Amino acid sequence: MSEYRGYEGNSLEFLKNNQVVVGDSVKILSDITYSGIIMPRYEHSDDKHIVLKLKSGYNVGLEIAKIKNIEKIQSSEKNVDEPEKISKIEGLPKVLLLSTGGTIASKVDYRTGAVTPVLTAEELNSSVPELSKIANIDAEVLLSEYSENIMPENWLEIAKKISSYSNSDYSGIIIAHGTDTMHxxxxxxxxxxxxxxxxxxxxxxxxxxxxxxxxxALNLIGAAKFITESKTKGVYIVMHNDENDNTVACHIGTRVRKNHTSKRGAFQTVGDVPAFVIAEDKIQKNISKEFYKTQEFQPKINLDTKIALVKYYPGYDPKLIENIIDGGYKGIIFEGTGLGHVGRVMYDSVKKANEKGILLGMTSQCIDGRVRMTVYESGRDLLNLGIIPLEDMLPEVALVKAMWAFGNTQNIEDVKEIMLDNIASEMSI
Amino acid sequence: MSEYRGYEGNSLEFLKNNQVVVGDSVKILSDITYSGIIMPRYEHSDDKHIVLKLKSGYNVGLEIAKIKNIEKIQSSEKNVDEPEKISKIEGLPKVLLLSTGGTIASKVDYRTGAVTPVLTAEELNSSVPELSKIANIDAEVLLSEYSENIMPENWLEIAKKISSYSNSDYSGIIIAHGTDTMHxxxxxxxxxxxxxxxxxxxxxxxxxxxxxxxxxALNLIGAAKFITESKTKGVYIVMHNDENDNTVACHIGTRVRKNHTSKRGAFQTVGDVPAFVIAEDKIQKNISKEFYKTQEFQPKINLDTKIALVKYYPGYDPKLIENIIDGGYKGIIFEGTGLGHVGRVMYDSVKKANEKGILLGMTSQCIDGRVRMTVYESGRDLLNLGIIPLEDMLPEVALVKAMWAFGNTQNIEDVKEIMLDNIASEMSI
Structure with missing residues (x-):
């Protein structure tokens, strides 16, 4: 990667003349004095500025014409922190931290400018010293991927790893994961x-x-507290409740969605409050019902990715359904409109898919609420064409559930039954 | 349609023995006395009950074993209301009401059990007597379709109809429309x-x-009040603000989404408050900015439906993109994850689509928030592959905008420019 990534023309010349490169710590005298690390620039930037990352974590663009002096404090090669060693306290619960990558296990790579998943689980652990007071945390790196690159194969890998700890003395397992596809x-x-x-x-x-x-830090501490204090089982996502730094929400793993691109409180339990909230160090259970039915643990770590999620919209060409049929797909989860509809234009293709023995499930692109296909003619038509209404299951969850169901049985009737069996609180009653 | 639709076995026999059919008004003596209309039943119902629609609008299932007496009040043929004639008040503003169908222009058809779009615009008008005090309303039926069956061709039809009134003396135009695809x-x-x-x-x-x-009623009254009192232009959706019956929200037509399958307050302005709210008869403008830029009216009523909306998910098979390319599509709007990402597995197909001159736009399946593709490696990779980040445009809106843009020009560079030109407040700044 270039030492001058993104710099062109005047700004490139400026760096060369001053013998500094991207990643160097520098002190710059301009209108005031700035200390920070020289950041790379993105494509098509102007050539009149250089960008400095300040200690506060924020970036500032400095006009080179106004820079009176630039002094190198430390060269880029040395700008790498060593993780501290964590001491363990006897008697604390044991928690396993598995890292798969994502922003949480990332830092800005000053040489490339990218936020990349480079922190190890050990570094992650040591970067939040409060953790060591809540639990003795063992850390392990499983993957180093942003979650848009976490594939169904990786789900299997993660599940197998977790499954291998079913008889361990851990009180719980934390998975550090990118937020994009965490749900x-x-x-x-x-x-x-x-x-x-x-x-x-x-x-x-x-x-x-x-x-x-x-x-x-807050999310990690919240996850550790949740494990040691919630007295529950099941799969949860623990993230900021809102933009404030004092409340963490614990969402049931099948009822949660990333509903904002950038906010810290991006994750929301759909149609309900989060199952638990941790506010000012106290954990509170919000819902009186039991979230997960008591069942014997019997891992079923299989899947089949031949399932398509199809969002219907006006102008959707049913030929795309024909492509899915011809592609050997085993199931289609529709994101219909409203209570679970698609236009009449789709009926022939839906009928054909049903005749081919393809699973057809209906969810709603409204996200919130429940499909109900007996209210309107079009819903009833679709029921007659073999589409199964999937209650208030989220489209993404229905997709994953169908992949999982077909991984465990190829019998379509069994799959249909599984889809409507409330296995992990994916439907609310 | 059968006079006994959905009734089988004992319940069918019960109706026959008592010489009543679906649609008849009856009085039934059971534990108490019920008056209502016999409703049809759905497929696979039990044969132990009959269903009555009470005057309150709610349905009740009555066990036939407990029915002591059933008396026919009026036969099904006569259960049809005649619309009243509306008198007009001189001096009130004129408003045009165009009906396209949908639940608002529907009633339950007691013979088929379906909620079907059978109310004419005139009936709709006369069913809400308060309207006549706000405006003199002319009513016209344009279509009778639920909105899952409103196709892009219908958009053209609606737009042309509206456009023909650009020099009329109407103060505004109300479109009664199904909610599923209203946005x-x-x-x-x-x-x-x-x-x-x-x-x-x-x-x-x-x-x-x-x-x-x-x-x-509340929504129609709200729409009429909005037109006569808001002193604004542009396209809006006016619907219940929440579950209460006293507040109506007026949403900018490009910033709104149906976010719940059944709630009356299903529509929400994404990422902001509604532009106007009508509470207790008073209209209030919520946002100080101007929503629509001042521009000369020059109708551009064209579209091209060769645009696909693709929601990315783990396990998405890029071959589906190849199908879209081979299908002669002109544009793909991605619903990426998070800030606007798709997995690496998609890169080859995306590259190919770009080389074929297909428009590639990025939105987020988070719904709320803005895509930002310069933060992470994957975003920058996708920018380099030719994907255009569409700010905070909603996926559905980006799809429609691309259809419209290609309807007006076949030049991809012009389309790219149009996609990023904020024409109707579809992006917030």
């Missing part, structure tokens, strides 16, 4: 590891650990 | 009729007009 992964783990004897908590962050506004 | 239609009208001299208001209802809990 897809939590769904898979909820089904594949139903009945797991200890809580499984996915945790991420919306802002990387080296940013002043990072949510990594 | 797709409002988006199209926002682009095709940008600059239209009078407000265009889409209004629907979540519960049909003959139900006690119907929201039709």
């Amino acid at each position: 897809y992964t939590s769904s898979f783990l909820s089904f594949a590891l139903a009945g797991f004897p200890i809580p499984i908590v996915l945790v991420g962050s919306q802002r990387s650990s080296d940013r002043a506004s990072s949510d990594a | 797709y239609t409002s988006s199209f009208l926002s682009f095709a009729l940008a600059g239209f001299p009078i407000p265009i208001v889409l209004v629907g209802s979540q519960r049909s007009s003959d139900r006690a809990s119907s929201d039709a």
